[in-house]
Amino acid sequence: MTRDRRPDARSGPAPGPLIVLFAAAALALNFPLLLLWDRPATVLGLPVLAVALFAIWAALIVALALLSRAPGGGGRR
Numbered sequence: 001m002t003r004d005r006r007p008d009a010r011s012g013p014a015p016g017p018l019i020v021l022f023a024a025a026a027l028a029l030n031f032p033l034l035l036l037w038d039r040p041a042t043v044l045g046l047p048v049l050a051v052a053l054f055a056i057w058a059a060l061i062v063a064l065a066l067l068s069r070a071p072g073g074g075g076r077r
Helices: 015-028 048-068
Strands: none
Touching: 015 048
């Protein structure tokens, strides 16, 4: 007898928030909004555009990590 090894439908994050996060990332990293950060100024010696890109990227990673957490806060066993 073979067992069905399909993962449980509730084992991952809900697709709705992930789609919203993808849309927000696509908007935040798109050309017209990036022009807001394209200035001749610097932050700690780095161009503002580069700092903004890395900050947006880091925020998206944190948001994805928070969305991907298992409900209940416990680790999987």
